[in-house]
Amino acid sequence: MRNERTSPFGRAVLLALVVLLCSGCAAGRGSAPPGGTPAQGQPPGESPESLPEPTQVEEQPAAIPPEQSASAGPAASERPTAPVELKWPGPTPREKWADCPFTSGKYDPVNTLVAVVVENSSKARPQSGLAEADIVYEVLAEGGITRFLALFHCSSCKVIGPVRSTRPYFAVIAREWGAPLAHCGGDPKDIVPIRELGLVDVDELRDGRGFWRDLSRQMPHNLYVSANNVRSRAREVSAGSSVSPVAGPPWGFGDWAAVPAKRLDVRYGPKYLVSYAYAERGYTRHINGEPHRDRETGKPIVVSNVLVQFTNSRVAYPDGGLEIELVGGGKAALLTGGRFEEGTWEKRSPSEPTVFRTKDGEPARCAPGRTWIQVVPAEAVVSATQAN
Numbered sequence: 001m002r003n004e005r006t007s008p009f010g011r012a013v014l015l016a017l018v019v020l021l022c023s024g025c026a027a028g029r030g031s032a033p034p035g036g037t038p039a040q041g042q043p044p045g046e047s048p049e050s051l052p053e054p055t056q057v058e059e060q061p062a063a064i065p066p067e068q069s070a071s072a073g074p075a076a077s078e079r080p081t082a083p084v085e086l087k088w089p090g091p092t093p094r095e096k097w098a099d100c101p102f103t104s105g106k107y108d109p110v111n112t113l114v115a116v117v118v119e120n121s122s123k124a125r126p127q128s129g130l131a132e133a134d135i136v137y138e139v140l141a142e143g144g145i146t147r148f149l150a151l152f153h154c155s156s157c158k159v160i161g162p163v164r165s166t167r168p169y170f171a172v173i174a175r176e177w178g179a180p181l182a183h184c185g186g187d188p189k190d191i192v193p194i195r196e197l198g199l200v201d202v203d204e205l206r207d208g209r210g211f212w213r214d215l216s217r218q219m220p221h222n223l224y225v226s227a228n229n230v231r232s233r234a235r236e237v238s239a240g241s242s243v244s245p246v247a248g249p250p251w252g253f254g255d256w257a258a259v260p261a262k263r264l265d266v267r268y269g270p271k272y273l274v275s276y277a278y279a280e281r282g283y284t285r286h287i288n289g290e291p292h293r294d295r296e297t298g299k300p301i302v303v304s305n306v307l308v309q310f311t312n313s314r315v316a317y318p319d320g321g322l323e324i325e326l327v328g329g330g331k332a333a334l335l336t337g338g339r340f341e342e343g344t345w346e347k348r349s350p351s352e353p354t355v356f357r358t359k360d361g362e363p364a365r366c367a368p369g370r371t372w373i374q375v376v377p378a379e380a381v382v383s384a385t386q387a388n
Contacts, residue, residue, distance in 0.1 A: 169324045197350055
């Protein structure tokens, strides 16, 4: 008669498989406070980017509502390994395209606004899709490493990622735009604000349809989605939300400066520097001196406007998670259409827009094109090199 008990070797194999399957959307928690201060045990003077990735901790999704559990798709370990396409209308004939309210270019009017959380650890670069986003926020996560929230309205971007877990402040940003939030799980403290703010939640851990993994990269840095797949999923789960996407940004468009500023440096901490260098009516983005490239095309990311939002932030959770004050007001630095000046920002409630103003109190006017918003700690150093 066969022995039904599992051998020690068999138990070891099963344990290894469980660990592998649970690593999908790990957060990579650090313990460093904002501004790039070394985490406990980190050698002085070394960048978090140059060290091994922090220990990966599985982020469990909140309970799946009954109306979604029946169609949650395959388990996280069984995601497709090639791009997939969910049903979505379009494309509309080009002669029927409309003016994009976010960039002033042309876009397919069937597109709807969505937001996607994208990773920015060293193993996630180069990312896919950031070059096509209408608006991108860069915000500190943990350990001095930032994470992106990319907004897509006018683009039908086919590859976006790596998609990672959300944070509480990403829900506040998405609520401002009324955008469905696509992400890969998160701690309970990260998920709760999505529910409290009434957002459409496109969580890969709850329902993985429309997402896929790229086997040329290691988990958890290999999860991707398309803009239209997020739109399709959002349409399925939007019935329970009363939040509607905004019609456009809270700023108007202006002309480019006759002689634009040459460069903008945004230093999050001692070892993390974001720079924008002017080149032909656009600013090429750099990370620590290297061009920030799009994985799909190999080309550097180019933007028209950079809005720097200084915020109060602090380590507020045992896992090193941050609390970032996005409601209220503070200092800002504005690079809009080549014009650099100091200014302010104000946001009166989670549902209201963040209004950027010049030093004279006038609403900021951006140049037509893509806009990046750098959310930085209050002590961050920002400097511009003006034109000669």
